[in-house]
Amino acid sequence: MDIDWLQIENPILLALLATLFTWFVTMAGASLVFFFKDIHSRVMNLMLGFTAGVMIAASFWSLLSPAIELAAKDDPNTAWFPATVGFLSGGAFLLLIDKVLPHLHPRLPMEKAEGIRTSWERSVLLILAITLHNIPEGLAVGVAFGAYGVSQDPEILTGAILLAIGIGLQNFPEGTAVSVPLRREGFSRRKAFFYGQLSGIVEPIAGVLGAFLVMSISQILPYALSFAAGAMIFVVIEELIPESQQGNETDLSTIGAMIGFAVMMSLDVALG
Numbered sequence: 001m002d003i004d005w006l007q008i009e010n011p012i013l014l015a016l017l018a019t020l021f022t023w024f025v026t027m028a029g030a031s032l033v034f035f036f037k038d039i040h041s042r043v044m045n046l047m048l049g050f051t052a053g054v055m056i057a058a059s060f061w062s063l064l065s066p067a068i069e070l071a072a073k074d075d076p077n078t079a080w081f082p083a084t085v086g087f088l089s090g091g092a093f094l095l096l097i098d099k100v101l102p103h104l105h106p107r108l109p110m111e112k113a114e115g116i117r118t119s120w121e122r123s124v125l126l127i128l129a130i131t132l133h134n135i136p137e138g139l140a141v142g143v144a145f146g147a148y149g150v151s152q153d154p155e156i157l158t159g160a161i162l163l164a165i166g167i168g169l170q171n172f173p174e175g176t177a178v179s180v181p182l183r184r185e186g187f188s189r190r191k192a193f194f195y196g197q198l199s200g201i202v203e204p205i206a207g208v209l210g211a212f213l214v215m216s217i218s219q220i221l222p223y224a225l226s227f228a229a230g231a232m233i234f235v236v237i238e239e240l241i242p243e244s245q246q247g248n249e250t251d252l253s254t255i256g257a258m259i260g261f262a263v264m265m266s267l268d269v270a271l272g
Helices: 005-034 041-074 080-100 122-151 154-184 189-198 202-216 218-244 250-271
Strands: none
Touching: 005 122, 005 154, 005 189, 005 202, 041 080, 041 122, 041 154, 041 218, 041 250, 080 122, 080 218, 122 154, 122 189, 122 202, 122 218, 154 189, 154 250, 202 218, 218 250
């Protein structure tokens, strides 16, 4: 299919700028390693819970709901089909990566490492765990801006911008969740910061790829939006919620999730 580069240049550039912003917020979170060698588990649980809440709200208001609305324009009776297929495909895609990519979630012993068995060091596995989070986040932002490129709907553009802001908000604790454990592993502050922010580099890559694919094949748009939602929900259920529930202060992670959900919902409903 021929692509009108003049038409897609702006949405793809917007996707790149938006995901560079989310990467920058990851850097800001990773920079806490210059001030703290450790963060109390209660604070980390609250932050990770907030991240989970933001991702759940963004998955529905910014991705699934627009996917259903777009599909309904073609056939209201089958609007559920693209959303369902895309959502489950996104989860299956992340499940495959989860089973293959070696990684270790923060605050867990080495024997809890997931993916293919490897001799890689603990620090590398910690970085890969957060990198796994960031793939669907960058993809979601890119697909949202690609949706604007296809529809030229100002409301969709507003939703894409709000999604980028929401993803940026929850990237702050994710950057911290990499850099601080690396500092505890014996890394210098500079190295811990460098590898912490490096986990976010996949977001601009996934964002540009997502926008490009949607702009190239506009028919996949409802599927792409719901695919990104399914991938994000998989990360929330498989990783963020269990990580946020470690220790005895599980109420804090629940409160954090409620606050994160309410913040993202408010942004989408009030400004979207």
